[in-house]
Amino acid sequence: HFIDTLYFVLTLLEVILAGRDCLVAGDSCSSDETCSPRLRTLRQCVAGNGSMKLGPGARSQCANAVSALLSSPLHGCQCKRGMKKEKNCLSIYWSLNLVESYPYETVQRNYDYVRLASITADSDVGMTTVNRCLDAAKACNVDDLCQKLRTEYVSVCIKPTAKSGLCNLPKCNKALRKFFDRVPADYTHELLFCPCTDTACAERRRQTIVPSCSYESAAKPNCLTQMRICKADYVCRSRLAQFQYDCAPSEVSASGCQQGNYGACLLAYTGLIGITITPNYVDNSTSNVAPWCSCATSGSQRGECDEFLGYFTNNICLRKCHKTVPINGYSISVQTYACKCRINVTVISTSII
C-alpha cells in the first residue's frame, strides 16, 4: 500500500515537473477543451505580429487568452537548451511571455561550482606555467562524447563548401550548439574558460570555436542590427534573454551577479555560441570577450548599442573575481574574467608570513 502511494506521488510529481516543459504543457493544453481554443487564439495573436496587426477587438481577445492561459499548465513552463523541438517549445514559451525573461530551465544552484572554482583563482597561484587549455583539450579527447562532438564541429567548421570556397556557417553554428548543449560543462567550460598567462595558450583558447568560420566576417556589422536579427529567431532570442538574465550584473552582490549564480552565467554564455551574436575572445593578449559587431555607426541609438555590447565587455558578473590574496609575503591580485585568471604579483612584504 505504501509503495502504491509512493508511486502515485512520484507519478504526480512527474506530471507536475513535466508540466514545466512547454512542449508537454502545450500538448496537454491542446487536448483540453477549454485550454485548447485559448491556445489557438494566442497562436493567431502571435502569428499576427502581436496583437498590433489584429486591430483593437483582437487585442482584448489576445489579452484575455493570455490571462486565461496564465492559470493553465502553460504558466511557468520552460524549455531545455538543445532539446528536441527546441524551437517549437520556445515558440510556446514566447507566446505567453511577452516580456524578456528566462526561457530555459534553471541549472542547479552552484551547479559545477566546485569544479569551476577549482579552475579559477587561488588554485592557479604557483602553477601558471601549465597550459590549462592544452590540458582541457586532452581531457576532452579521452571522453567519447566530448571527443566525438568536438571533432564533428571542427571538421564542419573548417570545411570550405565547393561552391563559395567559404565555410558553411549555418552548419558550423549548428555543430557548435550541439557541442555546447550536449557535452557536460566539465569539459566545455575547461576548454573555453581555461586560464592563460601567455599568448600561445590564449590563442588556443580563442581558436576553440573555430572563429574564422563562426565568429569573424568581412565587415563588422552594427550590434543593434545583429540583435534585431537575433530577436526574430526563437532560439537566438531565447539564448540572449537567458544570458541577459543569468549574467545580469549587480554592484551589491558579492558574486557580482544579480542571480548570484556564476555557474549559470557561464552556462548561459556558452549558449550564445553558434547563434547570430556568438561571442569570443577578441585577441590573444587579453581575456576580453565580445560578439563580432560594433557600435560605431549607431547614431542616435549609440547608448542602447553600448549597453548591449557592455554586457560582454564591461560586466562585473561575467568578469567575476577581482581580489587580492596574500601568499608568502606577496600580495597577489587575481583577476578572472569568465573563469580565466591573470595573476599580477606585487611584492608588499619580503618577510614570509
Ligand SMILES: *[C@@H]1O[C@H](CO)[C@@H](O)[C@H](O)[C@H]1NC(C)=O
Ligand atoms: C510588428 O508590428 C510592429 C508595429 O506595428 C512593427 O513596428 C514591426 O516592424 C512589426 N514586425 C514584424 C516582424 O513584422
Ligand SMILES: *[C@@H]1O[C@H](CO)[C@@H](O)[C@H](O)[C@H]1NC(C)=O
Ligand atoms: C596572437 O595574435 C597576433 C595578432 O593576431 C598574431 O600575429 C600572433 O601570431 C598570435 N600569437 C600566437 C602565439 O598565436
Ligand SMILES: *[C@@H]1O[C@H](CO)[C@@H](O)[C@H](O)[C@H]1NC(C)=O
Ligand atoms: C599590476 O598591478 C600594478 C599595481 O596594482 C598595476 O600598476 C599594473 O598595471 C598591473 N599589471 C597588470 C598587467 O595588470
